[in-house]
Amino acid sequence: MALTLKDLINKQIPLNGGHRMCGGCPVPVIVKQVLMSTDHPKIIGNATGCLEVATTIYPYTAWNHPWIHNAFENVAATVSGIEAAHNALSRIGEVPEHNKDAKFIAFAGDGGTYDIGLQSLSGALERGHNMLYVCYDNEGYMNTGIQRSSATPIGANTTTTPIGSESYGKTQSRKDLLSIVAAHHIPYAASTSPHNWMDAMKKSKKAIETQGPTFLLYFAPCIPGWKIPSDVWKKLSETAVKTCFWPLIEFEDGKWSLTGESKLIAEGKMPKIPVEEFLKSQGRFKHLFTDKNKHVIEIIQKDVDKSWNYYKGLAGY
């Protein structure tokens, strides 16, 4: 299947409208990009979090795929079990031929992936299940009311790192999950952003078509969590990539590369924008734009540069 808009508009939508994700949330878009990137039969596992609670309020469901939610921290293990069942049942002729190349896909937020679900994810990657794990990274526990996670960036105002006379928000940098995942030496891992749908869908397609464990880290701006208007995720995602706050990275057969805008920036064909541009439109960073906290923007810029230079180096620039 070619990834053309013409083809895509004729396909069945995997996630129906009428769910209760926030208007303007990019996560349903992410789900569609991933699931519409190939025609494989797909079985979905979903960790507890916004996507799960807002799309399956009993007796309704928005999903046009087999879908299971078990708990918060165990989607990778749950999907491991489904994949194991599929393998065993295939051997005894209980899986029809047309479903034999099914792909098993886990969706989870950053909380369910970087933090509480990291062990389950690591176990599944190491065991080598034929699973694509998609982390939609909105940089916090949004479902429970905007608490920090280990994916929350420095300086963010969250309900567990609130700003105050002695606090400018979160003080630690984001955990480098992509490197942790890559350290399992899985065949394919990538970061992407939904605004660059071609980058995102090409990566989704590869991640599904590659046999074995694969991983996608998806940028996912959050309207209430980041205190942004409901019509900006696309622009803001683009800015995140252009500031190198969120580089588009690929890890394939042990080799790192940059894609999309990130590749152009690394090659000097596109300017790298100061991170301030990314921060300034978000309520969670508003307090940084005061005399008292200005220095934090420098800290963030240094943090971004360090990570960008690291990945640029890995990609051979």
Place this chain on the structure above:
Amino acid sequence: MGKYIALTGAESAAFAMKQINPDVVAAYPITPQTPVAMKFSEYVANGEVNTEYVTVESEHSAMSATVGAAAAGARAMTATASNGLALMWEIVYIASSMRLPILMAVVNRALSGPINIHGDHSDAMGARDSGWIQIFNENNQEVYDSFIMALRIAEHPDVLTPAMVCQDGFITSHSVENVMPLTNEQVQKFIGKKKFKGLITADKPFTMGPLDLQDYYFEHKKQQHEAMKKVFAVVEEVQNEYAKEFGRKYSVIEEYRTEDADTIIMGLNSVMGNVKTVVDSAREKGIKIGAVKPRFFRPFPVDYLRDLLPKFKAVVVLDRSDSFGAMPPLYSETLAALYGIENAPMIKGYIHGLGGRDTNLAMIETVVDNLQKLKDTGEGNLTFEYLGVRE
């Protein structure tokens, strides 16, 4: 059938699992369950089963993977003990709420802390409200037979509820006994083809595990309760068939020398072996005593106990777990079951054997003495105390 083989309790569970030939097993080592996982891994390595063995990184993932597998239509099993069951706890409840007929070998071991590797029932009792069927087993043969029967019970369309098959850590799990297994063909014929359907398969969209709020959760929980109410009818049917086919007759509550007994000792799992020995010697002294062994703790055999216990004048209940600040579980539930019965027996409880402390014959002999006092004078009625603990 027809040939005894020497198996430990843990191996008896693994052997039954092998003969069932489950589609998926996901388990994680913990003493004294480990030999179940190790033995089963050997069967996989030698191609004796068709099972996908998922070598998970924790018990939490063991139960999670088992849930995924059963949802996808697999006969799925796991095994654990103690802290492992505690770590699974969250998902143990989810498994039963999804009505997945998973089987779990539980090798009962004391919960930490302090850490202790020996047998008591604090692990299983911690999961008593989890919506699982709980079968308790005195010896290795019973473990084996229960495993085979448990599959039929759990998968029965009226039940569709997971089951744990319990045995005492070390006391039976690591003791070799003669066990007479069925043949593979007999097992396969008895368990039959899976009747439950895999819902999470690529065949069609299906949503499992949705958010269930005030408007439906309550009804769904009640359905679990209704399914549990149907368990004993199925158990009776399965036990009868098992007895008819293979000549081994089990009952929900095993009675030992109760015909003319006026006092009985009641308890779960291996201690009942010692209790029976003491009953025999007390009988020689002319004491009219028997033993009563519930094989099920969940569902709790309320009606059976209400029928049976009023035949006796006095009853002692042995609990191998504590409920700090409350009455121990078997004792308290037995009391509750008897409430309001006019000729209910006098009853006394003992907490024994915590952390694997041996409940030896001498201890049970003192229980017999006190039980006779209870019968004759009412002394100790409606109280419970510790057996074999240092002051």
